[in-house]
Ligand SMILES: C[S@@+](CC[C@H](N)C(=O)[O-])C[C@H]1O[C@@H](n2cnc3c(N)ncnc32)[C@H](O)[C@@H]1O
């Protein structure tokens with residue numbers, strides 16, 4: 001039996017793809033982005049978080065091992081909503097590509113049920129994993145964080161070499177995809193990085209659009225609950241005007257650009 005580890009299933013999501021969606025968060029990620037808003041999803045094993053309750057602080061375990069059939073049952077519960085809204089399921093995390101066999105089995109089940117399946121990914125995976133999974137996906141939301149290899153390593157912990165290779169791979173294929181750029185002040189959101197991304201994006205062929213994801217601070221409480229220091233303490237979200245100017249910049253070169261995705 002193929003099993004996977006999941007840390008959240010969010011129903012009635014209106015982001016991360018068209019229509020009403022269920023977002024499934026896969027546990028485990030080979031990156032460790034300094035700004036990650038899902039720090040509880042990085043360790044592949046279940047982790048302990050402190051939760052406030054009427055009885056005081058209690059520990060809860062985040063992360064659950066699931067069978068393919070169990071997850072598919074949870075996903076198909078809302079098939080009526082997907083069908084009526086043009087929605088479906090989005091696999092996010094953590095990094096879904098870090099559990100490729102489990103993801104493949106769940107995708108096969110979704111494909112058999114005609115459930116639209118989207119992948120939210122850092123793109124950090126062996127090319128063979130991507131090649132196997134792309135034909136099973138109806139949409140890929142592919143993050144591009146930092147073009148400079150050294151800065152990418154500094155802020156995410158890994159090289160971006162395989163990510164760029166995989167971007168070029170998906171761009172030559174048939175699976176619909178959008179580029180996602182998190183706007184993190186001083187890290188991804190610098191003039192140099194955005195210019196480098198714009199130059200790279202100008203050469204892409206099958207890209208359907210760009211989603212800008214402005215930095216937000218929803219994770220600060222999560223770091224506290226994990227017993228960790230917030231690595232982004234003191235950093236504010238970018239202003240709406242600044243984000244609008246970046247949107248204009250990408251739109252002026254012909255891209256369909258959304259804020260928030
Ligand atoms: C948590 S990640 C999971 C999927 C995959 N690991 C990735 O990075 O694309 C989902 C999305 O949230 C974005 N993100 C993470 N932390 C963020 C933050 N603090 N503010 C805004 N976007 C953030 C990522 O860039 C990514 O597009």
Ligand code: SF4
Nearest residue numbers: 029031033036094122
């Ligand atoms: S790749 Fe995604 S899940 Fe992994 S650390 Fe970065 S933002 Fe978080």
